[in-house]
Amino acid sequence: MPSRRHVLAGGGLALAGVAGGLQFVDRPISPGATTETDWPMARYDPAGTGHNPAASGPKDGVDVAWQRDRESPMHGLAAPILVGETLYVVGRGSLVAFDRTTGEIRFARDGRYWSTPARAKARAYRHDTLAVSGREGIRGVSAGGGYAAFGRSVGTERWHSHGGEVRRWSSSSPREPSPVTADGTVYGVVPDTDRVVALDASSGRVLWERTVGDERSIGSNRPAVRDGTVYVSSRPGDVVAFDAETGDTRWSVRPDPHADSALNYRHFGPATATDAGLVVPEQEGVVLLDRADGSLQWEYVYDGNATDGSAAVADGTVFVTDGAESLHAIDLESGEREWIADYGPDTDPVVADGVVYLGYQISELVAIDAETGDRRWTYEDSTYFTQPIVGDGALYVLTGEGLLALEEAS
Template identity: 85%
Template sequence: MARYDPAGTGYNPDSRGPKDGVEVAWQRDTDSSMHGLTAPILVGETLYATGQQSLVAFDRDTGEIRFTRDGQYWSTPARATASAYRSDTLAVSGREGLLGLSADGGYEVFGRSVGAERWSSHGQETQRWSSSSPQEPSPVAADGAVYAIVPDTDRVVAVDGSSGRVRWERTVGDEQSSGSNRPAVRDGTVFVSSRPGDVVAFDAETGDTRWSVRPEPHPESTLRYRNFGPATATDSGLVVPDREGVTLLDPADGSVLWEYTHDGNGTDGSAAVADGTVFVTDGVESLHAIDLESGEREWIADYSPDTDPVVADGVVYLGYQISELVAIDAETGDRRWTYEGATYFTQPIVGDGVLYVLTDEGLLALEEAN
């Protein structure tokens, strides 16, 4: 799923990617408009990428297209277990609400797709229109359920991954809130942050509110609220980035454990957490490494865009829609390599020695350079 796991860490401890340089292993475009700003996912031997008009499945080793299914999808899918089917369900947000798609693509009969869509939830078609590629917070799958932000709302919903049956639905913050982020799920709790500065913890099974907080702005801030980005759940607490810094909240009651201020303009990123270190961009000029326990700075690396870091085997990978793809050493902050072979890059994902990223020219697989 987006950010790798339900907790949203952006860190796969069992994976590795190219460290000292990259070259193209394969690149594959499609006839359909799959280009967008959402990251692909890797499930077993299959890569899935969504776009404004389709879901496309690729072979991870060769890039061969296994199937293409039409649809307007606005998020990265999340793989959910489906007890009623032989294959998993891919939960994705789209123009028609929250959808459950067959991971094997269903069937193609006389040019028409059959069985690709298993269920839909909150299916009232949104009236929103944009000339750019729309985005919605990506769903999260955990323990047979899918947790998602209902498109165009500030409500979080839990649905069954197999049937799409709604288990519960709740409002994030007060009724005037807007801009809720991707949920983070850990230890039976669903954490949701919002742009107006609310952070709410819900019981994953019942939807009951465990706590709801709205921390005060940073002491020297001129903003009225924190403008939180997506939360990341860890053993030490809930890591929540905002425009001007990062806050660690106690997962038991939402109290502030520490605050880190970078005085940047982080409006569109999330925090990765790996091996006791928080990695977050400030939207101005830097990537920050912060000690998870103390909130103290470990190092700063030059990196201008505000984005979503991912980490594997001691390397931080960052992609941005109009810039470059870079690899930074997680321990020192030194830049290991830079790749500029496309107009834009989505958030990359890391496989078994390979980095996969969606670009304006299709899906790209990068491996260690000889």
């Protein structure tokens, strides 16, 4: 069996892709059993914890296992997902499936895809559904890829919900909130709106649709789903809990800014649902809300300016960046600080096997010890990094040079 490691040349990564002799394999993927180390959606699970207790990644150093790109680069900001033996990546409007072990491209489909996909079981199909957002709505795509015939995709897209004319134009890649899937239902934010929608994963049928916040809102975040409730935060300052089945509002709150805040509202990021409560990061700190009624349980304030990113929660600790040079570890029960580590950008931490992993668009990929805050390793051999995901001993991240798989240094 050939080694998984590939030769690096010229001080950089020599891309091994279609142009380098790897044949493009355009075929549907056979259904395969999922594994404990899957990472099936953005932030790992419907609750948005960013933590898979069964997964592990490189801890003390990294080697490149493989790196792949298409003939047309996959530049984008969406994190990959892992289902069984397949990695799915959205970049520059395309959906590409890779073999997790070799990096072989299994299929590539062009379309109006922009967010990280979310995998859901589909009753009426042989293959699962991947729900993905874009500027023109939420789409359901076959995880098997369908077929490519005469330059066109056949059987790839299953449904398209809430499509419409795009109201804005930008030369940059959009960053629509990624959908969430739970129990055969897709929960997502309708692009360019403050409406959250529940869709049947097989048919795309609208089960319910509700508005979050009011006319002052400038965007809703990725939903968090736990124990039959959908939690959605928005900017500025609303957090709403909906019944996952009916869409009925269970509670809606707009907490006042903390006493020393220079803002007159809270700029909330995506919520994370935990047993202890609802963790919601904001521009100047983090709050824990009671999941039963939205009441404030504790508030952690930092001297920062976090306008992006989300909180990861693992083993009773909240991990969040403050947008001003630091990663904070906070006790989930008490809201007390455990440690602070130097880390500049605002981003989305993920956690596996006692290590916090952080990637940033134009900087570096780092691993930080979850217990002490000590930096374990740094990887900088790329122009940018998306949010990474963790599998069975490997770390996967989309970079400026393609999809990258990193393993423990030999």
